[in-house]
Amino acid sequence: MTLTETIETTSPFTGRRERRRRETAVTVVLLALTATLFIATMMIGSYWLKPWEVVASLLGIADDPSVDFIVRDLRLPLAASGLAVGLALGTAGIVFQKLLANPLASPDFVGISQGAGVAAVLSIILLHLGAVAVSFAALGGALVAGALIYALAWRGGITGYRFILIGIGVSEFCVALTGYVLARAELFDAREAMTWLVGSIGQTGALQLRILLGALIVLLPTAVVLGRWLSVLELGDDAASALGVRVEVARVSLLAVAIVLVALATAAAGPVSFVALISGPIAIRIVRTGGPVLLPSALIGASLVLGADLIGSHLLPVTLPTGVITGAVGAPYLIWLLATVNREGRGG
Amino acid sequence: MTRETHQLQARDVSFGYGGADIVKHQDVDIPTGRVTAIVGPNGCGKSTLLRGLVRLLKPTSGEVLLDDESIQGLRSVDVAKVIGLLPQNPVAPDGITVADLVGRGRYPHQGWFRQWTSEDDLAVEQALRVTNTTDLADRTIAELSGGQRQRVWIAMTLAQNTDLVLLDEPTTFLDIHHQVELLDLLVDLNRGSARTIVMVLHDLNLACRYADHLIAMKEGVIVGEGAPDEIVTAELVTKVFELECQVVPDPVSRTPMIVPLGRHHR
Numbered sequence: 185m186t187l188t189e190t191i192e193t194t195s196p197f198t199g200r201r202e203r204r205r206r207e208t209a210v211t212v213v214l215l216a217l218t219a220t221l222f223i224a225t226m227m228i229g230s231y232w233l234k235p236w237e238v239v240a241s242l243l244g245i246a247d248d249p250s251v252d253f254i255v256r257d258l259r260l261p262l263a264a265s266g267l268a269v270g271l272a273l274g275t276a277g278i279v280f281q282k283l284l285a286n287p288l289a290s291p292d293f294v295g296i297s298q299g300a301g302v303a304a305v306l307s308i309i310l311l312h313l314g315a316v317a318v319s320f321a322a323l324g325g326a327l328v329a330g331a332l333i334y335a336l337a338w339r340g341g342i343t344g345y346r347f348i349l350i351g352i353g354v355s356e357f358c359v360a361l362t363g364y365v366l367a368r369a370e371l372f373d374a375r376e377a378m379t380w381l382v383g384s385i386g387q388t389g390a391l392q393l394r395i396l397l398g399a400l401i402v403l404l405p406t407a408v409v410l411g412r413w414l415s416v417l418e419l420g421d422d423a424a425s426a427l428g429v430r431v432e433v434a435r436v437s438l439l440a441v442a443i444v445l446v447a448l449a450t451a452a453a454g455p456v457s458f459v460a461l462i463s464g465p466i467a468i469r470i471v472r473t474g475g476p477v478l479l480p481s482a483l484i485g486a487s488l489v490l491g492a493d494l495i496g497s498h499l500l501p502v503t504l505p506t507g508v509i510t511g512a513v514g515a516p517y518l519i520w521l522l523a524t525v526n527r528e529g530r531g532g
Numbered sequence: 533m534t535r536e537t538h539q540l541q542a543r544d545v546s547f548g549y550g551g552a553d554i555v556k557h558q559d560v561d562i563p564t565g566r567v568t569a570i571v572g573p574n575g576c577g578k579s580t581l582l583r584g585l586v587r588l589l590k591p592t593s594g595e596v597l598l599d600d601e602s603i604q605g606l607r608s609v610d611v612a613k614v615i616g617l618l619p620q621n622p623v624a625p626d627g628i629t630v631a632d633l634v635g636r637g638r639y640p641h642q643g644w645f646r647q648w649t650s651e652d653d654l655a656v657e658q659a660l661r662v663t664n665t666t667d668l669a670d671r672t673i674a675e676l677s678g679g680q681r682q683r684v685w686i687a688m689t690l691a692q693n694t695d696l697v698l699l700d701e702p703t704t705f706l707d708i709h710h711q712v713e714l715l716d717l718l719v720d721l722n723r724g725s726a727r728t729i730v731m732v733l734h735d736l737n738l739a740c741r742y743a744d745h746l747i748a749m750k751e752g753v754i755v756g757e758g759a760p761d762e763i764v765t766a767e768l769v770t771k772v773f774e775l776e777c778q779v780v781p782d783p784v785s786r787t788p789m790i791v792p793l794g795r796h797h798r
Contacts (some may be wrong), residue, residue, distance in 0.1 A: 200631055200653070285623065409644065416639050422619035425588050427692065428612030428640040474628030474672070 274485020277460030284344035294351025298358035299329020326447030383454035383507030458514020544594030569743035637691030679710035
C-alpha cells in the first residue's frame with residue numbers, strides 16, 4: 185500500500201505554508217532592522233552623516249576621503265563589532281536554551297562568560313597584559329569553563345539539568361575568584377578590569393574583530409544547518425534517538441559551536457550581559473510558530489547590541505558602555521522569567 | 533514508499549543503565565504484523581526491554597536483530613525508517629502546532645539540505661487522519677486535552693511511516709474512555725496496514741483484550757509468552773504480580789479477565 189494511493193485529494197490544511205511565510209517575513213523584517221541599526225551606528229556622532237553617504241562609502245561608490253575616514257576608519261569597526269558580537273550571542277543563547285530545555289540556561293548564566301571574565305581579570309591585574317593578550321586569555325577562559333562544565337556534567341551522557349547546575353557552580357566559583365583578585369588589586373588595575381567586565385563593543389580590537397567575523401562566517405551557517413538536530417532534540421532524548429538522531433554527537437557539536445561563539449564574542453567585547461539570555465525567547469515570541477528560530481534569534485541579538493550601543497553612546501546625558509544598557513533591559517526580563525518559568529513546569 | 537514487513541528479534545540480550553542489568557539474557561521474537569503487549573509489575577524491566585529493542589540502550593550482552601542483522605551495526609536513520617517509538621515522556625516545544633509536531637516525525641526521511649516535500653505532506657496528512665486529529669492540525673499542543681495530546685504523539689510516530697511501532701505505556705495518564713479509544717486506534721492501525729505494534733501496558737485486562745501476543749516479565753526475565761488465552765492463568769498472574777486472583781472469561785471479548793483477590797475479598 186502506498187501513501188499516494190490512499191490519498192486522492194491534496195492537503196486540506198494550509199497552515200504549514202502560512203507558518204513558513206510568517207517565519208520568512210519575520211526574518212526579513214529583523215534583517216532590515218539590523219541593517220538599519222548597523223547603518224545608523226555609522227551615521228550618528230559628533231559629525232552626522234546621511235544614510236546614503238554611509239552606504240556609498242561602504243560600497244566604495246563615492247569618493248569623499250573625509251566621509252570615508254569617518255565611516256571606514258572610525259565607525260565601521262564599532263558597528264561591525266556590535267553586529268558580530270550580537271549575532272554570536274543571539275545564536276549561542278538560543279542553542280543553549282533549546283539544547284538544555286530551559287530558558288534560563290543561557291551561556292552568561294552557566295559559567296561560560298564568567299570563565300572568560302576570571303581569565304581576563306587575572307591577566308589584567310596579575311600579568312598586566314595588553315588588550316590583545318587579555319582577549320585571548322578571555323577566549324581561553326571561556327573555552328576551559330565550557331569544557332570543564334561538560335566534563336563534570338558527563339555521566340555517560342549529558343542532561344540539561346545537571347549541565348545547568350554544574351554550570352552555575354562553575355560560574356559562582358569564577359565570580360568568587362574574580363572578586364577576590366579585584367579586591368586585592370591596585371586601584372588603577374581594578375578600574376581597568378571592571379571596565380572590561382562591564383562589556384562594551386567599543387573595546388573590540390581589530391584582530392579580535394577579524395577573528396570573530398571569520399568564525400561567524402563559518403559557525404553561523406553551521407549552527408543554522410545543525411538547527412535541524414535542535415528541532416528533534418527538543419522533543420526529548422528518547423524521541424530524538426528514535427527518530428534517528430545520534431543524540432550525544434548532536435549535542436556535543438551544537439554545544440561546541442555555541443561555546444566557541446560565546447567565547448569569541450566575550451573575548452572581543454567583554455561579557456555583554458543578558459543578550460544571550462533574552463534574544464532567543466524574544467525570537468520565539470515574535471516567530472510564534474514553534475518553527476526554527478536560530479536566525480531570528482541571531483538578528484535580535486545583533487539589533488539588541490547595536491541598539492544598546494546607540495542608546496548608551498548618544499541618547500543619554502552620559503556615555504554608558506553597551507553592557508550597562510543591555511543589563512538595564514535584561515534584568516527586569518530575568519526577574520519576570522524567574523517569576524513565571526517554573527509555573528510552566530519546564531524550569532527544571 | 534511502500535512499507536515492507538520487517539522482523540525484530542533479540543538473542544540473549546541484557547540491558548541496564550550502568551549498574552546491574554535490568555533485563556537479563558533474554559530471547560525475544562516479536563511476531564510480525566501482530567499486536568504485542570509487554571506486561572509485568574513496576575520495575576520488571578518492560579520499558580527497558582522496549583527501549584533496548586529500538587536501540588535507545590546498548591545491550592550489555594547479546595544483540596538485537598532487525599531482519600537478522602545486528603541493530604547496533606545499522607545507521608540510526610535507517611533504523612528510524614523501520615522502527616518508530618513513542619517514548620513515555622516526550623516533550624512538546626513551546627508554541628508548536630499539531631501539524632508541525634507531527635511533521636517532525638518525518639526527520640529520518642529528510643536529508644540535510646532537502647526541503648519539505650509533498651511526500652512529507654501526505655504522510656503528515658494521513659497520520660492526522662487515522663488518529664482523528666486533522667481538525668486539530670493548526671492548534672497548539674498546549675490547547676489540547678490529555679487524550680488529544682496522546683493521539684497527536686501517536687500521529688507523529690505514524691508520520692515516521694515505520695513498519696514497527698513501539699509504544700511505552702501509551703495509556704498512562706488517560707482515563708478509561710481514552711484508554712479504550714487509544715487501544716482501538718492501535719488495533720485499527722495494525723489491521724489496516726499490517727503494522728507490527730509493540731506496547732508496554734500496565735492494565736493486564738486491556739492487554740489481554742487487545743494483544744495477539746503477550747510477553748509477561750518479572751525481575752528482568754520473561755516468565756510467560758504467547759496468546760493471552762493460552763498463557764494467562766491464575767498461576768501466572770500470581771507468579772508475575774504476586775497477587776492472588778481468579779481468571780474468568782471477559783464477558784465481552786471472551787479473552788481472559790483477571791479478578792484480583794484482595795485481603796478483604798477472599
